[in-house]
Amino acid sequence: MADVWQSAMDHAVAVARKAGEIVRGALKDERTVMTKSCAVDLVTQTDQKVEQLIIQSAKEKFPTHRFIGEESVAAGESCILSDDPTWIIDPIDGTTNFVHAFPFVAVSIGFSINKQVEFGVVYSCLEDKMFTARRGKGAFCNGEALQVSEQADIHQAIVATEFGSSRDPAAMDHIFRSLRNILCLPVHGVRGAGTAAINMCLVASGCVEAYYEIGIHVWDVAAGSLIVSEAGGVLMDVEGGDMDLMSRRIVAANNTTIAERIVKEIVSFTLQRDDAPLQS
Ligand SMILES: O=P(O)(O)O[C@H]1[C@H](O)[C@@H](O)[C@H](O)[C@H](O)[C@@H]1O
């Protein structure tokens, strides 16, 4: 039977590469920075331009598909994951990095069917690394197969996380308590690239054992989640159990032992889901 989703994946890879060129080009110019939910939730015209490019080009080829894009949602579009083929787009994952020319910036495109990610594309534009995964067919970086780390001892692990773009004092308190718990296990180190998508590709590549965060959105992790699982890793909710793409919480790890050990140390909290009804 013909592989019906391969042409969508090929298109995602091609448009992510084109988007990456735009991002690299924009780094040479002055960047106009705007804010969204708060003073440290940044957006630029390049985020918006890249999202438009990805959505317009995919709509032309696949007019029946649906789209969830970070900047479209910020502009008021709904964020409902249905069973229909859906492109889940973060045009620039790591906008704060992009604004400061901190060299980890990704274009992230996930594609779901029946609410399951079918393929994921993360293009780390400044490193020129194209991470791809297709359900059941493995994960790759620039065509080379990826494999998570074999480490099962948390004390020998590097764990990635981020502080997010909210500065709500109660949430910060939970975040710092989790961070302290994990650092003092002790682990070898805690790192953060400044982008959920690249952190997940680091798990898939075997460079870090795990990544966790509360506060991410579906567009940050849709593509990366498949890249991690196809590289042999596991996904979990921060309280254990199945990861829910719309819940704004994730643990991605090389194996269940490491994931469950991290879960024990996370001081969890709940945020409004991505698919919560829009407030009027
Ligand atoms: O807004 P962009 O697309 O740059 O993405 C987010 C990152 O991916 C998070 O891990 C990170 O913690 C931040 O919340 C950041 O906003």
Ligand SMILES: [Mg+2]
């Ligand atoms: Mg993002």
Ligand SMILES: [Mg+2]
């Ligand atoms: Mg973004």
